[in-house]
Amino acid sequence: MMADTIWVWVELNQGKPFRGSLEVLSKAAQLGAAEAVVFGSGARAAAPTLGAYGASKVYVHDDAAYDDYMAMPAAATLGALIEQQRPALLLFATTYDGRDVAARLSPMLGSGLITDATDFSLNGGELRVSVPWGGENIVTATLVHNGTKLVLFRPKAFALEEHSGITPTVEEVQASIDPALLRARITRRVEQAAEGPGLEDAAIIVSGGRGLGKPENFSVVEALANVLGGAVGATRAVVDAGWVPYSYQVGQTGKTVKPTLYIAVGISGAIQHLAGMKGSKYIVAINRDENAPIFSAADLGVVGDALTIVPQLTEELKRRKAAGG
Amino acid sequence: MKICVCVKQIPDPNIEVSKLDPATNRLVRTGVSLVLDPGDEGGVEAALLLQEKHGGEVVAVSMGPQTAQEALRRTLAMGADGAILISDPALAGADSLGTARALAAAIGREQPDLVICATESTDGYTGMVPGGIAQLLGMPALTFAREISIDGDTCTIHRVTPTGYQVVEATLPVVITVASGAYTPRYPSMKGIMASKKKPLSVLSMADLGLNASEVGEAGAKERVVSVSKIEARAAGRVIKDDGAAAVAIADFLDQYKLL
Numbered sequence: 227m228m229a230d231t232i233w234v235w236v237e238l239n240q241g242k243p244f245r246g247s248l249e250v251l252s253k254a255a256q257l258g259a260a261e262a263v264v265f266g267s268g269a270r271a272a273a274p275t276l277g278a279y280g281a282s283k284v285y286v287h288d289d290a291a292y293d294d295y296m297a298m299p300a301a302a303t304l305g306a307l308i309e310q311q312r313p314a315l316l317l318f319a320t321t322y323d324g325r326d327v328a329a330r331l332s333p334m335l336g337s338g339l340i341t342d343a344t345d346f347s348l349n350g351g352e353l354r355v356s357v358p359w360g361g362e363n364i365v366t367a368t369l370v371h372n373g374t375k376l377v378l379f380r381p382k383a384f385a386l387e388e389h390s391g392i393t394p395t396v397e398e399v400q401a402s403i404d405p406a407l408l409r410a411r412i413t414r415r416v417e418q419a420a421e422g423p424g425l426e427d428a429a430i431i432v433s434g435g436r437g438l439g440k441p442e443n444f445s446v447v448e449a450l451a452n453v454l455g456g457a458v459g460a461t462r463a464v465v466d467a468g469w470v471p472y473s474y475q476v477g478q479t480g481k482t483v484k485p486t487l488y489i490a491v492g493i494s495g496a497i498q499h500l501a502g503m504k505g506s507k508y509i510v511a512i513n514r515d516e517n518a519p520i521f522s523a524a525d526l527g528v529v530g531d532a533l534t535i536v537p538q539l540t541e542e543l544k545r546r547k548a549a550g551g
Numbered sequence: 552m553k554i555c556v557c558v559k560q561i562p563d564p565n566i567e568v569s570k571l572d573p574a575t576n577r578l579v580r581t582g583v584s585l586v587l588d589p590g591d592e593g594g595v596e597a598a599l600l601l602q603e604k605h606g607g608e609v610v611a612v613s614m615g616p617q618t619a620q621e622a623l624r625r626t627l628a629m630g631a632d633g634a635i636l637i638s639d640p641a642l643a644g645a646d647s648l649g650t651a652r653a654l655a656a657a658i659g660r661e662q663p664d665l666v667i668c669a670t671e672s673t674d675g676y677t678g679m680v681p682g683g684i685a686q687l688l689g690m691p692a693l694t695f696a697r698e699i700s701i702d703g704d705t706c707t708i709h710r711v712t713p714t715g716y717q718v719v720e721a722t723l724p725v726v727i728t729v730a731s732g733a734y735t736p737r738y739p740s741m742k743g744i745m746a747s748k749k750k751p752l753s754v755l756s757m758a759d760l761g762l763n764a765s766e767v768g769e770a771g772a773k774e775r776v777v778s779v780s781k782i783e784a785r786a787a788g789r790v791i792k793d794d795g796a797a798a799v800a801i802a803d804f805l806d807q808y809k810l811l
């Protein structure tokens with residue numbers, strides 16, 4: 227039993243380590259002996275990068291079988307590796323695939339898991355995990371069993387931190403994938419090209435809510451995001467109404483974002499929406515109703531008609547940018 | 552075709568912010584109005600649409616206290632054919648693994664072609680139960696579906712991704728999770744409500760399912776809440792009324808904090 231060994235599951239995104247995985251690795255390396263596990267095409271090539279973010283050892287299985295729908299084969303290989311090496315902890319960044327893999331490992335290993343976490347500590351080997359809950363609480367939880375404990379973290383829970391000088395040992399995982407585990411296949415990938423940065427990575431986000439009145443008016447939000455070089459978000463109300471795709475949704479059942487600036491346009495500020503954007507550094511809100519709950523979270527609140535103010539703001543910013551060069 | 556749809560009864564998220572009992576750190580479920588999870592209503596809708604197209608049977612499955620029968624009655628009123636409640640005092644305090652084990656035990660007996668869940672519940676939202684069920688039943692789990700179709704014994708979904716979607720297929724049986732908002736649930740009709748009273752709803756104990764308290768209930772739970780604290784409220788900033796100059800005021804604010 228390697229009591230202090232912390233494993234981080236690293237996901238590849240078009241052959242490159244996913245930023246969220248590197249964030250978790252950065253934190254793990256501060257707390258103990260961090261090792262990374264990475265499967266799929268490009269796994270081997272990713273090892274030096276994982277070393278740079280703190281992995282002293284990298285387990286790789288560079289096999290294209292994982293590039294397709296990976297949950298079943300990845301959980302099988304990972305489960306076997308855990309049985310062999312018994313790390314104390316296995317940490318994930320919350321991604322679509324990471325969630326699927328973790329959900330399978332739990333019953334496979336009889337391991338408990340904690341999801342939606344934002345922080346963790348190990349005091350004398352005792353695990354403490356912070357989970358924001360219900361918009362107003364932080365739950366501190368732990369896992370009480372002997373085997374490997376599984377924890378999934380929200381994106382942006384930790385800062386990226388490079389460590390110089392570590393050249394990780396690379397260990398090739400010996401595994402053969404049972405064809406019976408390749409039962410789900412991706413037959414087509416459709417990219418719905420969004421312009422500008424994605425929500426998770428954006429430094430600036432402009433989000434629209436039902437206060438915009440109708441789908442066509444959503445364009446004022448897009449125009450503002452465009453001049454700011456930011457991403458566009460939305461509330462669940464407008465996503466459910468079909469104005470924009472689900473991938474735009476910010477909140478408890480959508481994305482958690484942490485930009486430097488969040489502009490909420492025609493958004494009431496329901497607790498489920500706040501849960502996803504309260505971590506923004508600066509919040510500006512525009513709402514017609516001076517009692518809208520969003521104002522209690524805003525650094526600058528503007529009571530007024532978004533359909534008048536937002537186009538004016540876009541013009542004003544264009545003017546300043548042109549003047550400022 | 553047989554479809555099992557997993558549904559959970561939760562405190563009404565539209566009325567109240569869920570609270571934790573300070574003594575047990577469990578969710579407060581008494582003195583609050585309980586509803587069928589809105590996400591699971593979407594799962595029921597998806598199941599009913601598939602049944603309308605392909606025939607067969609829809610069975611709603613829940614784990615929870617006896618009150619969860621009300622949530623199951625609602626699925627019957629929407630159009631499900633039967634319902635199963637797993638209820639046992641020893642199940643209180645189950646974690647996601649215990650929940651998956653209990654649900655998988657009941658679902659396994661039904662031998663469904665398809666199991667439908669929401670991607671995550673609205674109160675606990677670990678999102679780990681469906682994948683757990685799939686693992687325990689040896690099925691693939693196709694997750695984050697916003698469109699489901701069945702052709703012969705092949706199930707195809709559109710799986711939402713951060714940048715678009717994937718078309719994913721697998722041979723039945725499979726577990727599917729539906730993305731939030733992908734299906735707008737129907738309201739039960741008067742006729743549906745009347746008919747639901749005659750539909751079968753069975754209640755199973757842990758013993759009925761051959762489950763052991765050391766594996767599924769609080770005794771078996773691996774996850775423990777140690778403490779709960781309040782998040783410091785974010786201090787509200789300045790609020791101004793638009794008198795025609797709000798756009799300039801916002802631009803000044805952005806300038807001030809070097810956000811341009």
Ligand SMILES: Cc1cc2nc3c(=O)[nH]c(=O)nc-3n(C[C@H](O)[C@H](O)[C@H](O)COP(=O)(O)OP(=O)(O)OC[C@H]3O[C@@H](n4cnc5c(N)ncnc54)[C@H](O)[C@@H]3O)c2cc1C
Nearest residue numbers: 435436437461462463477478479480492493494499514532
């Ligand atoms: C289980 C559950 C999960 C949920 N998850 C999420 C989630 O992840 N994300 C999310 O966003 N929501 C979520 N919700 C929904 C949430 O509770 C709210 O219903 C939703 O956020 C409201 O969206 P909204 O602010 O766009 O609309 P509304 O609440 O309708 O607010 C519109 C606002 O616009 C203002 N307005 C109207 N006209 C104008 C105008 N011309 N100019 C300026 N302001 C104007 C109004 O004063 C009002 O405050 C969830 C709900 C439930 C029950």
Ligand SMILES: Cc1cc2nc3c(=O)[nH]c(=O)nc-3n(C[C@H](O)[C@H](O)[C@H](O)COP(=O)(O)OP(=O)(O)OC[C@H]3O[C@@H](n4cnc5c(N)ncnc54)[C@H](O)[C@@H]3O)c2cc1C
Nearest residue numbers: 340341557614646647668669671672675676677678679680
């Ligand atoms: C604040 C809080 C935090 C928690 N954190 C954790 C944690 O980190 N780890 C952990 O293991 N447990 C945790 N739990 C306990 C967990 O919520 C319960 O174990 C719950 O029974 C199952 O998890 P879920 O609701 O999160 O399910 P999810 O996996 O989010 O639910 C997805 C879908 O699975 C189906 N489903 C889930 N539960 C049931 C059910 N009882 N009956 C029928 N269908 C169901 C539904 O279709 C549901 O939409 C937490 C609970 C609370 C209140």
